[in-house]
Amino acid sequence: MGLFNSLKKIFTGENTQPAVVVEVLQPRVIETVVTPEPIIVETLTPRPGLAVPIELPVRDAPVTAATDQEATNPSAAAEVTEVTSATNLATGLTKTRKTWSQRWNEFMANFRSVDEDFFEDLEETLIKADVGAETAFKLTEELRQEAKLENAKSRDEVSRLVVEKLVAHYQTQGIGEDASMHFAPAGPTVILFVGVNGVGKTTTIGKLAARYKGEGKKVLLAAADTFRAGATQQLQEWGKRDGVEVIAGAAKADPASVVYDGVRAAIAQQADILFVDTAGRLQNNVNLMQELEKMKRIISRELPNEPSEVLLVLDATTGQNALQQAKLFKNSTDVTGIVLTKLDGTAKGGIVLPIRNELHLPVKWVGLGEQVGDLQPFAADDFAKSLFGDLLEN
Known part of the structure; x- marks a missing residue:
């Protein structure tokens, strides 16, 4: 009876003890958790889809290899960038071309006849387009004598004649000027970069270093801007990216001493090109301009007939x-x-035209973007067609 009474109390809820309930339920929980585990494993193991992860690394291998090459050889990455990301001239001149077209269309919208008011408005339009007052006056005077313009009947005909004259100016101004880069027939070529702060001298040097190294040249860089905070570090970063050596001095060191060290290193290493970065200077700062002349004298003393180029960088x-x-x-x-x-x-x-027309200085390079290949040699014909192409097509 003792056993019967105990069972009765359990099933009727009388005098229920929690310990007994735990003992009864505990095995069920364990059984529920453990049992599905082998079922899941057995279900997934035979799936044919497990072969996919084995094939993925094989397909991804070429991408990984290319990335590793760029990481270990910065110049290789620069060459790839130049080939694949170079901005063409038409794209780089989009803003200028749109502004030209807008101003020109506004000017021609008010056209009534080829008279004195027409020429005055034309001169004003050209000045606003940054061709410079001297160039605008010269163009307007030449157009006054243009017989074809006097006989033009329609607005479109007048527009085309004037634009063709502009294109001709872009193409002919600078004829006889040498826009090519000059290199020493033997020994290192020294190229000096000058300009005010913030125009992009250091970046230009980095891009040109990558370009010429890609052509198989031995290139060195000299960090002669010892005054601007971070200037040397910026050039050194370009040196790492391009895989070229940077000759640098201590902070606030005499720039001329850095130039001297750079020239001696170029001679000792039989370098083809030495690019010299200089401090940004205002053209009317006498001390800095004298410092520039001192650097040039040191270069010429060590390497007669150098520097081959003194490039002015303009924004x-x-x-x-x-x-x-x-x-x-x-x-x-x-x-x-x-x-x-x-x-x-x-x-x-449009600033290109007065630089060539008024100063007779060749524009040798134009910057059209941030990539290495976006620094391109200047070609007058291509520039004019890219700038005025839309107007000629209308």
Whole structure:
């Protein structure tokens, strides 16, 4: 009876003890958790889909290999960038071209006849388009004598004749000027970069170093901008990216001493090109301009007939200010050519014409973007067609 009474109390809920309930339920929980585990394993094991992860690394291997190559060889990455990401001239001049077209269409919308008012409005339109007052006046005077323009009957005919004249100016101005880069027939070629702060001298050097190293040249860089905070580090970063050596001195060191070290290193290593980065200087700062002349004397003493090039770097976004900088730099030092940067970010690409027309300085390179290949040699014909192409098609 004792056993019967105990069972009765359990099933009727009388005098129920929690310990007994736990003992009864515990095995069920364990059994529920443990039992599905072998079922899941047995179900997934035979799936044919498990073969897929084995094949994926094989398909991804070429991508991984290319990435590793770029990481270990920065110049290889730069060469790939130049080939695949170079911005063409038409794309780089989009802002300038759109602004030109807009201003020109507004000007021609008010056209009534070829009279004195027409020429005055034309001159004003050209000045606003950053061709410069001197160039605008010259173009307008030439058009006054254009017989075809006098006989033009329609608005479209007048527009086409004027635009064709503009294109001709872009193509003919600078004829006889040497826009090619000059290199020493033997020994290192030294190329000096000058300009005010913030125009892109260091970036231009980095891009040109990558380009010429890609052509098989032995390139060195000299960090002679010892005053601007971070200037040397910026050039060293480009050196790492391009895989070229950077000759640098201590902070606030004499820039001329860095140039000397750079020239001696170029001679000792039989380098083909030495690019020299200099401090940003205002063209009217006498001390800094004298410092520049000192660097040139040191270069010429160690390497007669060098530097082969003194390139003035100008920021296209500054428009007429860039033209004034070029005039004053030309009067202060022997500038051999212009690098016009940031053309892709401005509507003031018309500045190319007065630089060539008024200063007779060749534009040698134009910057059309951030990639290495976006620094391109200047070609007058291509530039004119890219700038005025839309107007000629209308």
